[in-house]
Every structure is written in C-alpha cells, then in structure tokens.
Amino acid sequence: MNWRKNKALGQAGTGLALRTMVAIAKPRAPQAAAERLLTSEDFLVWLEPHAPFAPTFVLEALSPTAADRDRGTKFAAYERHNVQAYWIIDPQKLEHRFYRREGELPVEFAAGADRIGSSSIPGFWVKRAWLDPVSPPPIARCLSELLGPRKGRTSRR
Numbered sequence: 001m002n003w004r005k006n007k008a009l010g011q012a013g014t015g016l017a018l019r020t021m022v023a024i025a026k027p028r029a030p031q032a033a034a035e036r037l038l039t040s041e042d043f044l045v046w047l048e049p050h051a052p053f054a055p056t057f058v059l060e061a062l063s064p065t066a067a068d069r070d071r072g073t074k075f076a077a078y079e080r081h082n083v084q085a086y087w088i089i090d091p092q093k094l095e096h097r098f099y100r101r102e103g104e105l106p107v108e109f110a111a112g113a114d115r116i117g118s119s120s121i122p123g124f125w126v127k128r129a130w131l132d133p134v135s136p137p138p139i140a141r142c143l144s145e146l147l148g149p150r151k152g153r154t155s156r157r
Helices: 003-008 040-047 067-080 139-147
Strands: 025-027 035-037 057-061 085-089 097-102 105-109 115-117 125-127
Touching (some): 057 067, 067 085
Antiparallel strands (some): 025 035, 097 105
C-alpha cells in the first residue's frame, strides 16, 4: 500500500502541506525516515484534503526519533511560510522552546518564564509546569485557570 492510500485510510504518515510545492515533503514509504519533495502530481492529490496554507500556530511535541527534523527541516519550512508561532515541547528533557514571528524572522521568547502566552491566539497561555509529563496537574485545574472567573458561575459546596 502506498503512502497516499495510508493517509486516505487515516493511518500514520508524515507530511507538510504548506503554501508551495517546494515546502512539501513526505517519506518515500510510511516507515521511511528520509524525505523527498513532492511531485506536481502529488501536490494535486493534497489540494483537496489539505489546506493550501501554513497554520498560524504550531505546537510540536518532540519525540527522540523526529527531534532533529522538527528543529531543522520543519522549523525552516514554518519560517519560510510565515507561521506566527512555533512552540517546541520536549517532554523528555523538559527543554521547551517558544518562537514567535517578529518581522521576517521567528524569535525565541519566554526562556525560563513560568507563564507562556501566545501572540497568535488571543488569550491562550500555558504554565511551564503544566508541560511536565511526569507530574501533570489535574486538567480541570488548568482549564479553570485558563478560563478564569466567570460571571454567573456559582461555587459548589
């Protein structure tokens, strides 16, 4: 079964659908780590099921097998296509990096900050402590902090 059929069936595969063919890369086979540029024919297949533009915000959770690609090839593609925010979360080393576009380039920000806010999604932020997979806080507490006090909400006793 080829890669396109795998994607159509919802099976795992990787690829970047960005604004131009030059930025689109895919594995040669579903298990292959090497990437190649898509052909014009491949690109036409992507037009219908995928958006032909880059996202505004990307959060990448690193895995040991893809970390170099996420920090290198993907980062360069997102930079080239004006992604406004690229957050790289490293759950093994807890070395998180946060980038936002300032003019033509992504610039790292929030180094060591306890609270990281998104410039591309108004009102969205996370606490660095929430990103520790070994001792994550309760989801309800995080949501309560994110949403803040709401008018008309009564407390349960």
